[in-house]
Amino acid sequence: MFIANVIANIHSQFKIPDGLRSAKPISSVPQWTKEEAEKMSREKYRERYLGIDSFGFVNENSQITVSETKLGEETEKQVKDEPPIIIPSTVQPTANPKNDLIKTAICNNNFISFIYNGTPTIVKPTQFNNGNLHAYCYLKNTNRTFSIANILNPVIKQRAFTLEATGPNLGLDRIASIVNTAIQYRKFIRMRYTRSAWTTYSVDNTTGELIIADRIEAEESIRTISNIQLATDSPGTQELWFTPNETHITSYCHRREAERMFRFDRIGELAILDI
CATH class of the missing domain: 2.30.30 (SH3 type barrels.)
Known part of the structure; x- marks a missing residue:
């Protein structure tokens, strides 16, 4: 009845059956006291209630004799054991x-x-x-x-990377954190990098006209770099036409097979290789 009342309070469409209303309520049984429990134990209350000789450990000296019936014997003759299924190893060991x-x-x-x-x-x-x-x-x-x-x-x-980051949450602070980890532990970084476009001009000595000598389009590529250090700590940056800051790194680029400088704001995704 208590459960029915709870359901009725939650769901207004629920109607308590009349038979349940008129049912005899279940009366609670008071818990045994310690003295009552010891008395029931001495009188083997549980054993008499369950119809057994003893409760708990079975006497080792007692033996149970099981006799097969004729129906059981006939059924056993019809049973055919399935052969064991042996799952072969996916990789057989060799001498190599x-x-x-x-x-x-x-x-x-x-x-x-x-x-x-x-x-x-x-x-x-x-x-x-x-x-x-x-x-x-x-x-x-x-x-x-x-x-x-x-x-x-x-x-x-199990994985190619120990740490990776990508997506809109990849800001300069996150990039700097991963790069600093790679520098500290001398790790390899794999990254998606966008190289900027640039145009090289030359001057016609006769007319003084500017002539486009070479034009390089922007390029996005996957690169793996190592021997990473901040550009501010690299001795070869003094000869650059600009002054690098803490958002520039120098490293060996395994795609170009040469030393290169990279900017954090052109990194689209990056990961530390598990090597």
């Missing part, structure tokens, strides 16, 4: 642990970090054959083929 690691990474859709020709990198493997590993390289940001014999210290990784 490096190949086993690559197979496991491909099977589990993982990444692999390793040293290749003296440079660390992390890749997403796709296949390997004839002694070569085919994978997407996050250092060069393109598909590459690696000689497995030259791969050193391979390690399976």
Whole structure:
């Protein structure tokens, strides 16, 4: 009745059944006192209520004899056990642990970090054959083929990045924080960067006219950089035509394979590689 009243207060359309109104209310049973509980235990109240000889531990000396019925025997004869299902290993171990690691990474859709020709990198493997590993390289940001014999210290990784940031919340403060972390721990950064457009002019010595010598369009690209430092700490910036500030960094660009300077306000997304 109490529950019905609660429902009726919540839902006005609910009508309490007349049969429930006239039902005999359930009377509460007072809790046993300690003395009453000890008396019930001595009189084996629970055992008599459940119709058993004892309650709790079963006497080890007591034995239960189970006899099969004729119907049970006939049914048992018709039962056929299913053969056990043995799930084969996804990667069969071989004598080459490096190949086993690559197979496991491909099977589990993982990444692999390793040293290749003296440079660390992390890749997403796709296949390997004839002694070569085919994978997407996050250092060069393109598909590459690696000689497995030259791969050193391979390690399976669950993710390519330890930290990444993108989207409208990527402001200069967030970029500076990630860059400072990469500088402190000497990490590689992968970023989407927009290079500005510029035009180079020359002067016609005869007429004095300005002539467009070269025009470079703006370009957005994915780049991975290392050996990062703030431009204000870089010794090679004194010769620039402008004075860099704390929003400029210098680093080795693995796309251009040369030292480059980058501005924070042209970075669209960035991540620290797990290498």
